[in-house]
Amino acid sequence: RKRQRRLNGIDEVVLSLTAKGLTTGEVAAHFDEVYGARVSKDTISRITDKVLGEMAEWCNRPLEGVYPVLFIDAIHGKIRDG
Template identity: 75%
Template sequence: MTDTAVELETVEPVESAHLGQPEPVSDEQLVAMLVERARSEGLQLTGQGGLLQQLTKRVLESALEGEITDHLGYEKHDAGGRGSGNSRNGGRAKTVLTDVGPVEVKVPRDTSGTFEPQIVKKRQRRLTGVDEMVLSLSAKGLTHGEIAAHLAEVYGAEVSKQTISTITDKVMDGMAEWQSRPLDRVYPVLFVDAINVKIRVLSTIL
């Protein structure tokens, strides 16, 4: 079955029939509306171009926009930012590997080049969760080739054997550092021992 990519649009609040004011939409209502729309337009929930990938893209880009707003001190298109000495300078496309597959996001930039995003850091290609998955699969005995094939099959993500090797090597480096750490002269140790004895109580009726 071919996945159909549909561009998500902003869901408008429902207007109240009495006051003519937008009624707040709960998280559950918003999710239900998005899922229903995705199904009606033939959009898959998972997989390449699916609803989860598009939602992840929206969330990440919204978070990045919030970060640069905090960094600059004013909202986008805000006249108060004129003459501030620093401003938005477009953005660059970047593909990151997430738990729902590869997601392309637009990372904003500033004219002074001082913006350091935290949600998707510079040179970061994988978000939290992917490294842990690779390490878990490696601990279960899967080869680098098998892990790469698994990620490609489940998430549609092309991850090279070299990338997987880099992830697992970081753990080995950490273990070697822990093994060579300096030891304290004294380590307090507390031993606790106990015996669990089952006692059968017989009641006598007089």
């Protein structure tokens, strides 16, 4: 819209694309190609910088000694009678 500063949900999309390994330039190109919106590399960097503290906290969290895991295996086969 006219005079709109940001697209709705841009932060989530930027963080998702960055988490998948895209560079700031690739994210900017993605927004231009998909949404037709120009987003600067600086804006993308500011968005990702907002979560750096949370990311560092999550990476340094204490881990449990044991994590339960459940493996389920099955075979599905068609059997015809006669």
